[in-house]
Amino acid sequence: MNYAGPAEETPARSGLELTPFRGLRYDPDRVGSLAAVTSPPYDVIVRPDGLLHLESADPHNIVRLILPQDTTPTARNRQAADTLHDWVSEGVLAADPEPGLYVYEQHDDGMLQRGIIGALRLSEPSAGVVLPHEDVMPHIIADRAALMRATSANLEPLLLTYRGNGSRVGTAAVIERAAEGDPLLSTTTEDGFSHRLWAITDPADLAEIQTDLGRHQALIADGHHRWATYLRLRAEHPSPSPWDYGLVLLVDTARYPLRVRAIHRLLHNLPVAEALTALADSFRVRHLDVPLPEALEALAAAAAEGNAFLLAGDGSFHLVDRPSPDLLARTVPADRPEAWRTLDATVLHATLLAHIWGIPEDSPAHIAYIHDTAATVDKAERDGGTAVLMHPVREEVVRDLARQGVTMPRKSTSFGPKPASGLVLRALPL
Structure with a gap:
């Protein structure tokens, strides 16, 4: 059965490969509330106002990992690594018992979005599997790479979109079935969005997702610098290694259109x-x-x-x-x-x-x-x-340019809603 729209279909072996992982998540009994430990993505936080607000929300807010504060870059990254180690040792963060993919839902009065979080096998831009559409800044890539090296973790997922055929089959069917069950977590953040997360561990469901996504390419909606960081870190480590994969949220915009802001x-x-x-x-x-x-x-x-x-x-x-x-x-x-x-x-x-x-x-x-x-x-x-x-630019303009291999000027678009940071992390085995 063909699950891909004709304009997005790619050969099965050169499509998306999303891999289960043992998510690292907050123990709700060890923090004040799940909402209080989440954060917007690192580059959305308005310094210093937003940073101080998040730090004061809860001593375990994820911002202490994604934007650590100290006098030098080396000290900041070491602080993040030590903090992550301490939180895992203390049980504030704990790995799920078995590998899985995660259905992630965001909802407010005007929008429902569901996607799937997993470890995506990295591919070169020339492969045409993951399409960037914006230029990046080298100093930000260097900063994010140093943080990921120090922590040996993907601390927040980047946002990718793909275009299914709009029907409830393949990945869409698995997502909708999962959303009928009890979630692993449910919380509402101060921006009014509710967030829910479900784990997918059944081998048949995982195989159905893999077959479906293997026919698709994806557009980077948010996280160009983190994607470039993933590629840099993969090049630094002999393959195969955990660095061959990066944490992403994949959303089918044929079913769940994103908002595009400037x-x-x-x-x-x-x-x-x-x-x-x-x-x-x-x-x-x-x-x-x-x-x-x-x-x-x-x-x-x-x-x-x-x-x-x-x-x-x-x-x-x-x-x-x-x-x-x-x-x-x-x-x-x-x-x-x-x-x-x-x-x-x-x-x-x-x-x-x-x-x-x-x-x-x-x-x-x-x-x-x-x-x-x-x-x-x-x-x-x-x-x-x-x-x-x-x-804002229209999504179809962004996608058409990306398919041509043409990158837009840096920070041209803001797709949303963006995934909240802190709901699920990926620790890389040492």
Whole structure:
């Protein structure tokens, strides 16, 4: 039986291979609550506000592993490794008795999402099994690799999507059957999402999933840096080894479509007035004396007509659109597909950051990438910098470019809901 949509089908031997593992999970009797020990993914946390909030929620919050705090990188990674060792020794974290895959459900008033967590066999980009769609920053890969080496663990799953045929067969059937039983855990986090987890250990169910997923390729929705880190660590260890696999959550977006949001930019050392002055001859700039929701509506309307951005940080909003065609022709590389050249992120990085404002995109001292819209504006106003708010890209654009092997500028999209960190970890045998 063919479980794959025709556009996504790949030869069975070159498709996804998801492997059971003994999940490392919090003992609910040893922590205040499961919600209090979870965290958003490491790169979604807004420092330092979100970090301090999570650390104070529970002494065993997962943020102490994924974002350890100390004076040097080496000390931070050693602290994470020691903390993980202590929590396992004390029984705060315990491995499940047998290997399995895990059905993971997230639900709020407007969305139900179910996927499956497992250890995915890593493949090179040239294999076309896992498709990245964004560029990555070397310093972040180095940071994540050092943490994973120190802890010998995958501390949080990255998010991958694939396209089934929408029917309840194969992996979808196993997921739905599992969700009818009693979950291993159930909790609701402060963002209003409820989370449930079930283990799949039956050999027939595992075989059904393996056969089905072996016909699919996946798109990296969230976790490009962690995927690149997995590949780096695999290259450092002779195969076969536990490093041949990485922890992922796979979601069939034919059944459970994700939300796609933008990732915004905070320009630390560029006041809004200077940013606007530099744009005067190249873009149309309109001042908006309206609340944030109305400003975002104006951004959406402008983005439907062409490239548009919303600047903030001086107590108001400024809609920037209609770039000079001559300027775009001079600054945007011409050796990519039209869909890539017209992306807002492409114009932002190639034209605004590199050409007009002269800001290096890979320097944390100059630029931060923030998921939360209001937090980006607040930080810009507090710090005297400029928030550049983006309009999200459609998922089909992302997938089409990825299939062509074309990567988007770094931090172009934010797919969600993202898996909560702390519900299941993967310890690598030493």
